[in-house]
Amino acid sequence: xxxxxxxxxxxxxxxxxIPSKFRKELQQGCVVTKGLDNCLQILTKxxxxxxxxxxxxxxxxxxxxxxLRRALFSGAIDSKLDTAGRIQIPENLRQxxxxxxxxxxxVTGSGPVIEIWSTKVWKKIQNDADKAFANINExxx
Amino acid sequence: xxxxxxxxxxxxxxxxxIPSKFRKELQQGCVVTKGLDNCLQILTKxxxxxxxxxxxxxxxxxxxxxxLRRALFSGAIDSKLDTAGRIQIPENLRQxxxxxxxxxxxVTGSGPVIEIWSTKVWKKIQNDADKAFANINExxx
DNA sequence: TTGCAAAGTGTCAGAAAGTGTCATATAATG
DNA sequence: CATTATATGACACTTTCTGACACTTTGCAA
Numbered sequence: 001x002x003x004x005x006x007x008x009x010x011x012x013x014x015x016x017x018i019p020s021k022f023r024k025e026l027q028q029g030c031v032v033t034k035g036l037d038n039c040l041q042i043l044t045k046x047x048x049x050x051x052x053x054x055x056x057x058x059x060x061x062x063x064x065x066x067x068l069r070r071a072l073f074s075g076a077i078d079s080k081l082d083t084a085g086r087i088q089i090p091e092n093l094r095q096x097x098x099x100x101x102x103x104x105x106x107v108t109g110s111g112p113v114i115e116i117w118s119t120k121v122w123k124k125i126q127n128d129a130d131k132a133f134a135n136i137n138e139x140x141x
Numbered sequence: 142x143x144x145x146x147x148x149x150x151x152x153x154x155x156x157x158x159i160p161s162k163f164r165k166e167l168q169q170g171c172v173v174t175k176g177l178d179n180c181l182q183i184l185t186k187x188x189x190x191x192x193x194x195x196x197x198x199x200x201x202x203x204x205x206x207x208x209l210r211r212a213l214f215s216g217a218i219d220s221k222l223d224t225a226g227r228i229q230i231p232e233n234l235r236q237x238x239x240x241x242x243x244x245x246x247x248v249t250g251s252g253p254v255i256e257i258w259s260t261k262v263w264k265k266i267q268n269d270a271d272k273a274f275a276n277i278n279e280x281x282x
Numbered sequence: 283t284t285g286c287a288a289a290g291t292g293t294c295a296g297a298a299a300g301t302g303t304c305a306t307a308t309a310a311t312g
Numbered sequence: 313c314a315t316t317a318t319a320t321g322a323c324a325c326t327t328t329c330t331g332a333c334a335c336t337t338t339g340c341a342a
Contacts, residue, residue, distance in 0.1 A: 036278055056252050064273055071274035074146045074249035092146045161328060
């Protein structure tokens with residue numbers, strides 16, 4: 001179970017530090033995938049296998065299942081932490097998440113997965129979420 | 142399991158570099174075939190045997206299965222990586238996939254198989270695939 | 283047959299990208 | 313406050329990519 005919010009930067013080689021609290025669970029390797037709203041997700045090996053097996057069992061003759069398979073697998077990458085607890089983010093995922101070299105990055109624990117955000121995007125998302133929350137309360141009240 | 146998305150170009154002799162992460166599994170030889178949606182597929186020897194057996198067992202009386210079988214077998218070529226990790230794409234498969242000499246090529250891991258795309262085509266396919274993927278997740282969430 | 287052109291294959295070197303390690307700075311903990 | 317752990321930048325090292333070029337093979341035609 002991953003919890004919390006952490007600020008880091010992407011180093012000049014495209015690496016991001018994973019908060020030390022998260023490292024133990026990722027020791028056996030992890031998979032980075034595209035998440036919703038332009039974030040990246042880090043899954044444990046175990047978690048990934050569950051997700052991908054669902055996908056692999058879909059019939060390849062159907063168009064939507066082909067699409068799903070392609071999106072999931074092409075957007076994923078098998079990885080592991082280096083000795084300094086960092087993870088390498090490949091070019092295509094950097095583009096997807098809009099995180100460039102030396103950018104500020106926010107790493108959040110989100111239950112079973114870890115999410116990686118461009119801090120710029122994260123702030124906006126959070127702002128929107130807060131607004132929505134405020135509105136709900138106004139309506140209620 | 143093949144994962145990820147990689148940009149390359151087809152060299153002036155019709156060869157494409159296979160990303161280093163994929164090479165180990167292809168060391169024993171591989172088969173290149175026509176895939177659906179104008180991509181090319183690379184299968185491991187083992188995978189090819191399984192696929193082709195499935196195909197051979199389809200009833201030859203049905204038109205679509207005959208078509209599939211012809212496309213699969215006539216378009217297939219037994220190949221191997223050269224010492225630089227490249228693979229030669231024969232003329233008929235280049236035409237099929239719309240990849241010309243010196244074109245940009247995207248190589249994607251798609252679970253059990255590798256797919257090779259003209260980057261132009263891939264961008265469109267990827268867009269569709271990402272949409273389908275986002276929809277599924279929205280519904281799930 | 284012989285020569286020529288087209289296509290395929292092998293090898294190499296420079297450039298680019300990725301990886302590992304260390305030292306210092308910063309933060310967390312008792 | 314002292315001690316430990318963590319984060320970050322710097323740098324060296326390794327791997328991979330790419331383009332170039334030469335060699336081999338094939339098919340065709342003189």
